[in-house]
Amino acid sequence: MFIKQLSVFIENREGRLEQVLEALKKNGVNIISLSLADTSDYGLLRLIVSDPEKGKQGLKEDGFSAMLTEVLAIKLSHRVGQLQELLNVICKAGINVEYMYALSTGKDDASIVIKTSDLPKAWELLKSEGVEAFTARDIAKIQ
Amino acid sequence: MIWAKEETMSREEMEALQLARLQETVKRVYEKVPSYRNKMERAGVKPEDIVTLEDLKKLPFVTKQDMRDNYPFGLFAVPKEELVRIHASSGTTGKPTVVGYTQNDIDVWTECVSRIAAMGGATSKDVAQICFGYGMFTGALGLHYGLENMGAVIVPSSSGNTEKQIMYMKDFETTLLVATPSYALRIAEVAKEMGIDPKKDLNIKIGLVGSELLTDAMRSEMHKLWGDEIIVTSNYGMSELMGPGVSGECEYLCGMHINEDYFLPEIIDPKTEEVLPPGEKGELVITCIKKEGIPLIRYRTKDVTRLIYEPCECGRCTVRMENLDGRTDDMIKIRGVNVFPSQIEEVILATQEIGPHYEIILERNNHADFMTIRVELLKETDSYRELEDIQKKIKNRLRVILGLDAKILLESPNTLQRFEGKAKRVRDLREGA
Known part of the structure; x- marks a missing residue:
């Protein structure tokens, strides 16, 4: 993922x-x-x-x-507080965010690239929150 | 293999030979070279005052400046017609120093180089590629004649055109490489870029490196790139004295055996100019005792070493000089601390995350010296912390060794200049330096 x-x-x-x-x-x-x-x-x-x-x-x-x-590239929606809520989940699990930056997909969404200390665990947590991630194939298709 | 019987002479025999040759040389320069005669007269010494080897210290020194002052032929002891060859140093500062050889001088030189090549393991079966620049520089032709005299096959490829060098090496199955240590590393680097593994695809078994310092770290780097089983020896010489062939390491790697039947060594305190007792470290002074063209008496080499008289396991009885830390010429003074670039090189070569190439930049700001060292990053990383750790590691090691702080500048691979001859590692941008 x-x-x-x-x-x-x-x-x-x-x-x-x-x-x-x-x-x-x-x-x-x-x-x-x-x-x-x-x-x-x-x-x-x-x-x-x-x-x-x-x-x-x-x-x-x-x-x-x-x-x-x-790294993990995840889809977010334009809603106040969504990123804060997700980070809260990650931080509670003792995972550190090493860096993060915006991913422009050309669509009207708010996606980010994120690197954390324990990437598989971070993904497990985010997935259980209903977050979707970009696959390599998704990325290759972005024009 | 020990090349010459003189290398196993007893101390008494050697000293008797040295004394006879010294007396003959001193007499000759007194008669033939006006500037020597003047110097000796000023020092109140005559050729007949040289009765024992101890009396050598009565004679005045010769320096590089004397050679410049007498440019081009003032110190020659034979008329120009008797010469068969002229060489010169690069002369980066001021006039070059010029040396001339008679046919006998060339023969002695050849003999001396054959000896050091034999010390380094060379035989008549070797294919020897000479990657020193030919020309006025003595290195290439010196090794060329000495190895050819042995019966080795010479590949006079000179320096530069590295891809072609590697092609020759592969196609001619070169077994012996003559180069500066830094060029030997460069050749291996280019070979790898060409998809050739120097360890497996090339046939090099012997490295005779010279004209530049071979530090222990550089030697292990050579082994890393060229294979553990190759014999890498360093040899020593300078054009003023003859060229390469003054001394060389044998396979036991415990200092360089001096061809002392031709070159009489002393160690002096460079400040007081007093001769130091055997075993003490100081400036090497050499007297050429069997040279016709330009026989230098008590030449100040500016190289710092000590003499080792204990017998060597190889069976040679000639005195050894310890491998050099650096030339007093190369020494840099930073905030009053004496630093040899070789000390910095040790640290750089011991750091896995960076490559072997480096440049030292010295600057002065508000009367204080600043040292920056440019190195190439080999470690691939996505972490700023890791990059900072690499810088800190190098910085801390340098602080321990030199007692100085340096700024470490990480750069991409292949950004620093590569050298095909003597590497130039220091850029001194300080005013008046």
Whole structure:
């Protein structure tokens, strides 16, 4: 039920981000969503892409340190408090959220990508709350 | 295999030979080289004052500056017509230092290199690929002549064009590699990129590395890439003295045997210039006692080592010099602390998460020195914490070893410059440095 996120190490230097995007473009890999935090010397660019394996391969060929990480992409509705309620369930179980960012699916919903300390357990809990997740196939279909 | 009978001479025989050669050399330079004669006259010493080897210390030193001041041929002891070859150092600062060889000098050089190649395990059956740059630099031609003299097959591929080097290595079944340690690592790296495993697909059994420091960490890195069973030995020399062939390690890896029937070693305190007792660490000073073209007397090498007189298990009786920590030239002073780049290299090579390449950048801000070390990240990670832990680990190890703080800059693989000859690891951006 997890999807593969592409994580790339990049130096905080002009042109580096653009080079990552170029490598993906060259390989026909579409970016669905991304997250990049600001640090002084380097950053981890996290991407949800149409074809993670191909993206990783292309980046490695261009000399980047890239890897795939399993994350959970879940569907939410536009309702006040829904994310808070779900996190409450996860936190009560002693699971830590490592990072989270929005996933744009092109539809009128509010989806997120989430990485937690214990991913299988987090998914069990969310599923019992009636939450739906995106599969790799769903992601590949997003235009 | 021990190449020459001189390598197993008793101490008494060796000293008698050294004394005879020293006396002859001192007499000759006094007669033939005006600048030596002037120096000796100023020091109040005459050739006949050299009665024992102890008297060597009465003679004045020669430095690289003397060679520059006498550029190009001022220190030569023979007329130019008697020379058959000229080499020069790279001369990155100021004029290069120029050395000339007579035919006898070339023959001695060849003999000395054959000895060190034999120490490193080479035989007439080897296919030796010389990946040192040919040209004015003595490294390539020195090893070339010495190994050819042994009967080995020489592949004079020079440095650079690494893919082609690897093709030769594979197709000619090269067994012996001559390169700087950093270039040997680079070759293995490129081979892997080409889908060739240096351990399995290539036939290298012997590495004769030189012209750059071989630290223990670098040696184990060589084994990691080229295989555990290969013999990697370092050898020592400099163009001023002759080129490679001054000394080399045998298979017991316990210091480098000096060809002391040609090169008479002393260890001095670099500050007081006093000769230190056997076994003490200091600057190596070498006197060429059987050289015709440019016989240097008491040449200050700037290299720091100690001499080991205990017999070696290999059976050679020649004195050994401990492997170098670094040249006094390479030493950098950061916030008043003396640092050899090799100390930093040890830490970098011991850190699994990063690659073996690095660059040290020195900067000055508000009269304080700052050191930044660029390294390449090998570990793939999706965690900022893990990246910070890697930086902290390197930083802490450096603090323990150097007593200094450094900023560790993680970069993507293959971003740092690779070197085909001597690696340049330090960029000093401090004013006046």
